[in-house]
Amino acid sequence: MMISHELTTWSILLFLLAATILGLGGLLARKISIQTKGCVLMAIAFVLQTTSFFLGFHKSFQGGLSAGAYLQIFAWFTALTGLIFWLKLKQRTALTFAAPLCAALFAMSLPYMEQTIVLPKTLQSSFYILHIGFLFTSLALMAVSFIASSLFLFLERRIKSKQRIKGFLQDMPALSVLDTINKLCILTCFPLYTIGILSGLLRSKPVYGATFSGDPKEIVSLIIWALLAFVFHNRLAAAWAGKKPAMTMICIFLLSLFSLLIVNTLMDSHHSFTAN
Amino acid sequence: MDTSIYLVGLNHRTANVDIRERFALANQCSQQLWAIPCSEQIRENIILSTCNRVEIVASGQSKTVDELLETWAKARNAPVEELKPYVYTYAHADAIRHLFLVASSLDSMVVGEPQILGQLKKAYKQAAQAKKTGPILNRLLHKAFSVAKRVRTETQVASNAVSISYAAVELAKRIFGDMAQHKAMLIGAGEMAELAARHLLHFGIQELFVANRTFARAQALAEEFSAHALPFESINETLPKVDIIITSTGSTDPIIRARNIAGVLRQRKNRPMFFIDIAVPRDVDPDVNGIDNVYLYDIDDLKEIVEENLSSRQDEARKAQKIVEDEVTSYLAWLKSLEVQPTIVDLIGRHERIANEELTHTLRHLDPDKILALAQASPENSKAELQNLLEPMLKAIVHKINHEPLMYLKGESTHLGQIERINTIRNVFGLK
Known part of the structure; x- marks a missing residue:
């Protein structure tokens, strides 16, 4: 049987779109069985994407990472995080909301897959995989935390202000569950992000001549790290729960999106996707 | 029928x-x-x-x-x-x-x-x-x-709570999710509060405390709910331990004040608290709802939810009426099919009786020895002999079965017009 890169890519996108339609459709129509089917399709898309990585279809690994590859890896880690929450906490909603995000990231990646950034030899080492891997895992955790936090704030506001929770909102996880998801994301995201940043800073000296070169990406990343450290500390030491960590995680995720979509594409940085 | x-x-x-x-x-x-x-x-x-x-x-x-x-x-x-x-x-x-x-x-x-x-x-x-x-x-x-x-x-006809006690417990589930990991305290002993406690137990609340000004009453209720009885004075020291508090005392002043809750929350490491105040006058200071991670619903809030839910059930009931109408039609169709059942049985019985009569008649004239001898001498001859026997039988069956329809067609047993009779017969027997 012929398995091509193109066929796999389109199959993954198809599964992600079907998972989005069934997941959100089931959620809105309050049909658990349909929503669960969406989650199963999401799991299939994840397995396919993982297989495609192992089969080396991800061309971008050969000479560096393209903007498309970045987005696909981000989608993969987001799907992984959603799957973990589905299987461990029995929360379909996390995966249901991860599905459209993954589908959008995957679809957006396709036009940019061929724009491979040829990395300097100094960056073509295992440290680079470590750097990217840890940062993208934490980015995926931030994405899931963003979804959980947004839902938490929305539902909390309704409960506090005594507004009725109608329709599909009745099937959303309880506030405590959303807060637990947020907590787990923060507790795993901060150490992973720290390793990602440290691996980058340590490698920066031999490559760019300085540990910190004032690159816009480095500045934004350090701000994100500081915010993560702040929320991580407060969750553990000051027993932060509920609204405050939710609002902080929303800010952190939006800043990370700014870093990925604006700094990497529009600003002059040695992390720029436009470099050739 | x-x-x-x-x-x-x-x-x-x-x-x-x-x-x-x-x-x-x-x-x-x-x-x-x-x-x-x-x-x-x-x-x-x-x-x-x-x-x-x-x-x-x-x-x-x-x-x-x-x-x-x-x-x-x-x-x-x-x-x-x-x-x-x-x-x-x-x-x-x-x-x-x-x-x-x-x-x-x-x-x-x-x-x-x-x-x-x-x-x-x-x-x-x-x-x-x-x-x-x-x-x-x-x-x-x-x-x-x-x-x-x-x-x-x-439909969603049964999906929302329509009693104050149940509405309160549904809200608790929206805040805490799984009840098995949470504890509740009942302060006072009103009927609705008791009902809410009963619902909490039904949903598997981990532990229930009962406090009352009359300790004996608290003990009686605690026994009924397999809960722990508390003296009224120990409410404040129990607050950090419990997640859901249902109050229904006859007190004229609030028994839980906002200024005390900040300290309780610190002890609870900001874990959420849900106050259900069913008492009139209220037992819980309304400012409590302004504190982060604390939720307060009083009797009026719960009544409003119940009224909205009742009205939404009425809307859903209208959708349900359509389902009922479909099913009535389907049941009537089945009932109607029962009415033709005896005619079907009679018709098939009549044809079977004709076939059996003719078969008996044919067998009476059959000589098995002659057929056997013919079969041994020449299979072709025995086949022809059998055909000679069966052909009149089949003709007789066809004739007898068609006798009544032909009488009907000729108009001898009905007052219907000729065209109508012809159409009926052609339709019944599928003649083009």
Whole structure:
């Protein structure tokens, strides 16, 4: 049987779109069985994407990472995080909301897959995989935390202000569950992000001549790290729960999106996707 | 077939509680007589008797209703005239529709309440055990159960709480999710608070504390709920331990103040707290709701939710009525198919009888030895001999089967016009 890169890519996108339609459709129509089917399709898309990585279809690994590859890896880690929450906490909603995000990231990646950034030899080492891997895992955790936090704030506001929770909102996880998801994301995201940043800073000296070169990406990343450290500390030491960590995680995720979509594409940085 | 379905009954709309009690049948029937004895008029019947309604569903002849009412009144030692003003009577499609509405809880005092279906199932089981149901009511009741299930799954008629205590517990679930990991405290002992505590226990709350000004009352309640009794003075020191607090004391001043909650939250490491204040005047300072991770609902908030839910159930009930109409049509179609059943049986029986008569006649003239000898001598000859025997038999069968249709066609047994007769025969036998 012929398995091509193109066929796999389109199959993954198809599964992600079907998972989005069934997941959100089931959620809105309050049909658990349909929503669960969406989650199963999401799991299939994840397995396919993982297989495609192992089969080396991800061309971008050969000479560096393209903007498309970045987005696909981000989608993969987001799907992984959603799957973990589905299987461990029995929360379909996390995966249901991860599905459209993954589908959008995957679809957006396709036009940019061929724009491979040829990395300097100094960056073509295992440290680079470590750097990217840890940062993208934490980015995926931030994405899931963003979804959980947004839902938490929305539902909390309704409960506090005594507004009725109608329709599909009745099937959303309880506030405590959303807060637990947020907590787990923060507790795993901060150490992973720290390793990602440290691996980058340590490698920066031999490559760019300085540990910190004032690159816009480095500045934004350090701000994100500081915010993560702040929320991580407060969750553990000051027993932060509920609204405050939710609002902080929303800010952190939006800043990370700014870093990925604006700094990497529009600003002059040695992390720029436009470099050739 | 002149058998039809009838329903007679009274409910909370047609009769007050005194009348409903006067004509209740729930405890009047012995285990062996869970239904009215069947007769020439009443072929099958089921009695549904609950605190809000008494209804008898029966299949039978045209005078079934009169006999049902007389038997019912007699069972309660009352003249039938005393019963009649409170009774509604439905026949055929209306009776089927009413039963489906009852089963789906669309005719209940609180639309969507789940008990009625269980009560109907119990009534059916008892009638079936007493052998008072037959094919018509068996099918009708099974259909009623499936209609109720459809209504529950396809509409939201039963999805929202319509009692204050249940609404409070639903809110608690929205905040905490799994109740098994949370603790609750009941302060005071109002009826609604007790009911809320009962719901919390039903949903598996981990631990329940009961505090009351009268410690003996707290102990009695704690025993009833398998909870821990607390002296009223120890409420504040118990607050950090509990997630859900239900208050219903007669105190004129708030017993829980916002300024005390900040410290409690620190001790709880900001884990959320939910106060359900059912007392009037209120037991919990309204400012408590302004504190992060603390939620407060008082009796008015809960009443508002219940009213909205009731109105939303009415909207859903309108959707459910459409489902009921579809199912009534489907049941009537089945009932109609029963009416042609005897004709089908007679027609097939007639043709089988003709075929059997001709077969017996043919076999009487058959000589087995002659056939055997012919078969041994020449298989071809035996085949021809058999054909000679069977051909007249088949012709006779065809002739006899077609005799009546041909008489009909010639107009000898009907007053219908020739064109109509020709069309009927051509349609029946599929002639082009």
